[in-house]
Amino acid sequence: MGPDCYCDEVIPGKIEVEVLAQTENTLAFRPPLPGFGTDHVIVIPTRHVSSLLDLDDDLALELLATVKTVAAQAVDQHGGCQVLTTLGSEQHNRHLHWHVAVGGESPVS
Ligand SMILES: [Zn+2]
Structure with missing residues (x-):
């Protein structure tokens, strides 16, 4: 995984990230190297x-409340976003994480 x-x-805190939202048990941040979409x-x-x-x-x-907070910011600022998490063979980091991404490649829907 x-x-x-x-x-x-x-x-x-070993690497510096831009924190967008935070609660007692959750953290939302921009990764140092953006890899998915324009935001x-x-x-x-x-x-x-x-x-x-x-x-x-x-x-x-x-x-989910923290995801909602940053997704609402993305919709306000950019008009839309994708929210997703990966599992199993498609999860490339073994810590649960959600992506909130603007302008990324869209899944077939
Ligand atoms: Zn972990």
């Missing part, structure tokens, strides 16, 4: 959770 730069670097925000729980499938209900609500 790949590395965990969130527990290793972001949460302990890319990552939302994570600040304690280790492997994926959406391991997320407990209380933290799910708190995390």
Whole structure:
């Protein structure tokens, strides 16, 4: 499932990120190297959770509220965005993370 730069670097503050929103147990930030679309925000729980499938209900609500906060900012500023999380073989970092991305490649829908 790949590395965990969130527990290793972001949460302990070893790399500097632009924080957009924060709650007791969640963090939303712009990654230092944007990789997805023209504006890319990552939302994570600040304690280790492997994926959406391991997320407990209380933290799910708190995390989704933070996703909603940054998604609303993206819609206000850019008119729209994608919100997604990856699982299994498509998850390249073994810490649950949500992407809120503007202008990224759209999935077939
Ligand atoms: Zn982790």
